[in-house]
Amino acid sequence: MxxxxxxxxxxxxxxxxxxxxxxxxxxxxxxxxxxxxxxxxxxxxxxxxxxxxxxxxxxxxxxxxxxxxxxxxxxxxxxxxxxxxxxxxxxxxxxxxxxxxxxxxxxxxxxxxxxxxxxxxxxxxxxxxxxxxxxxxxxxxxxxxxxxxxxxxxxxxxxxxxxxxxxxxVPTLDFRLAADFWGITDPRLAMLVNSVVGGTPAYGREFTLGDVPADLDDFGPWILRNILNPGRPLFREARFLLAEEPDLRDTALYHGVLAAIAQGNHTRGGIASFLERKSTDLGHALTVLEDTGMISREPDAFHGKRSAYRINEPILTFYYALMRPEWSDLERPGQAESVWQRSHPTFRSKVIGPHFEQLCRTWTRWYASPDTLGGQRTRVESGTVADTAARASHEVDVAAFGRDEDGRETLLAIGEAKWNETMGFGHVQRLEHIRDLIRARGTVNAPATRLLCFSGAGFTDDLHARAAHDPNIQLVDLERLYKGA
The missing domain is CATH 3.40.50.300 (P-loop containing nucleotide triphosphate hydrolases)
Structure with missing residues (x-):
């Protein structure tokens, strides 16, 4: 056990x-x-x-x-x-x-x-x-x-x-426990594996017969051996997960909704546009998928009436973003490697990138210490902040809220997550600008909001130097994500 x-x-x-x-x-x-x-x-x-x-x-x-x-x-x-x-x-x-x-x-x-x-x-x-x-x-x-x-x-x-x-x-294992379960000590490899199979215990034993990538170079071959291999159960697992739910009757619509979310359409309007349907037609399907635990609806941190839909099971995201569009080729022997090679951009943008952002929110919610955030957090979400002067909006990957001494909700920290990009001082300036916009709006109490930089590729020397003397800037790399607070 x-x-x-x-x-x-x-x-x-x-x-x-x-x-x-x-x-x-x-x-x-x-x-x-x-x-x-x-x-x-x-x-x-x-x-x-x-x-x-x-x-x-x-x-x-x-x-x-x-x-x-x-x-x-x-x-x-x-x-x-x-x-x-x-x-x-x-x-x-x-x-x-x-x-x-x-x-x-x-x-x-x-x-x-x-x-x-x-x-x-x-x-x-x-x-x-x-x-x-x-x-x-x-x-x-x-x-x-x-x-x-x-x-x-x-x-x-x-x-x-x-x-x-x-x-x-009985919950799924979170990303830290999943790494321990798989026996993976390299945090980058652990993150890659987690973005595909998540924390479902059966995938690490029965479904792969204990096959664990030996190192980063073996991750691609591991994908070919276990996920894109028609002879292995994970190849069709996403389809079976949908078929096994008794409440899902109009399966074509549910497949379409999951595909829309996996392709980056997280709002109800975006999903409707992807499917070329009215947003009012999706209410029942979205509710049923929520009830089955396949998706979750997360409120926007700065707009109470807005929300984003996300897929809970990584194997579903991997299937709908990468496998389903290539299904005909994947079913033919010998085509998996070429599919995987040409799908690298999709994997980075639709699978590992959004998954990294989600795990950064998980870390902020459950592992980040009060010293890191500047207080005890009460909720962690993502959101969008309008920039009326620039006629644009800024996405905030991580927004951590707490309460001040008077019991009022306060914005402890905002953060940006970049999986494959070295973060520098420019990223901090962007976060500072967003913080200024939030303060100027006055709808959110943000007197001492800290700035969190999450990166899977590291940080520039000048950003390291700045963060070393400024506790309001917190740098979180993969090592800290998996082992630190």
Whole structure:
């Protein structure tokens, strides 16, 4: 197990609760994050019952469930349930023969609920006062990767709302943990790999069989071996991620929205223009993609009514920006290397560049120290600042906000991120100009806003000299991004 201490401790606390009543826990998270590994581990550690559902009809699922339950109890004859009402009742009595609580895990629960929509209501009744009195101390864990479904399982007027004692989301590994997981010590190589596969644990083990780039020179060959290779699962992973979401029906539209964002269209209007549709036509698609966790909507730091859409899973960005436009060639043997060579500009501008900016915001939000930012941050976003005199607008890659002694929100720092460009004094002057514009507007409190320069290629000597004597200028290279604060 790697870096799942919090999740494991919460599961242990839940399954070892000594109370006599049945309890419910819900575990969710994006696909390939290790949820099944965790739940199988907790079931084994407590000698519990683990059932992995599959996409099947109600009758077939009941047969599979009856066989699994009989096997767990050591019975030679499987249970023959005709309805989930019987199966739920039998499940809640599994613990009656034990002196303590019993762990029961149902993995991929959305498959069962899709075929049997009444199942959550049956569980609600079993977990109600009467069911708790008649059953035993079952510790029921429902797990699923369909984020929209799992998110609604306990919300609003859903039958199971208010019944759960545990609501656990298993996150993807952040960029620092991902580097440790892959065993990559070179921060530049770690950033490149992360821009393609992110922090999904399965991609570092099962999907690549532990194949890690040996060094920077091996990054391109590694891409050819694992990502652009039709014989490897990561080649079609992005397509499968979309196909596996039950709420995505008009797949052509969802593919189009993701392609638009990957090509650099982050606003609703930009996406609509790319697809040659009205922006009002995209509301449902954007909401569904948000609910499934594939994209996120980030507010503009300086304009409350504006927002930017970004893809959460790097493998999706890589696919829609680089692979999808070249799909015909990539499917033909021997063409991957030429596709990769001519796609280098796309990779730099559409994949690694935006990914580097996002990780700079992540570092500022979670790793940068108060000494670096000049205070405790409360939120970190990107945004745009209008320059009316020049009839232009300036993009701010990083904007860190905090609060002053009076509790008013204040702009702690603004920053610019350049992946493949050596940053010099000119970049600081640009940030100073943006800071002056923000102060002149007067809508944001910015009395001591610091300037952050993020670069994957380093900084000029004169900028190093200036920053050494001015704490208001902070230089963040890859080494600091991965190891410093």
């Amino acid at each position: 790697f870096d799942r201490d919090f999740e494991w401790s919460e599961l242990v606390r839940f399954v070892t609760y000594p109370g006599p009543e049945a309890t419910l826990g819900v575990v969710s998270g994006r696909r390939r994050q290790g949820k099944t590994f965790l739940l199988d581990g907790i079931a084994r550690a407590t000698d519990g019952f683990f059932f992995a559902a599959s996409e099947a009809t109600e009758a077939e699922s009941l047969r599979q469930y009856g066989v699994a339950m009989a096997r767990f109890e050591g019975r030679t004859v499987p249970y023959r349930f005709t309805h989930w009402d019987e199966a739920v009742e039998a499940t809640m009595h599994l613990a009656t023969a034990r002196t303590g609580p019993l762990t029961v895990v149902i993995d991929e629960f959305p498959f069962l609920a899709k075929a049997s929509p009444e199942l959550p209501s049956l569980l609600q009744r079993a977990l109600g006062p009467q069911g708790r009195r008649e059953g035993g101390p079952v510790r029921l864990l429902l797990c699923g990767s369909a984020l929209s479904f799992m998110g609604n399982l306990l919300s609003g007027t859903a039958p199971l709302r208010g019944r759960a004692s545990l609501e656990l989301i």
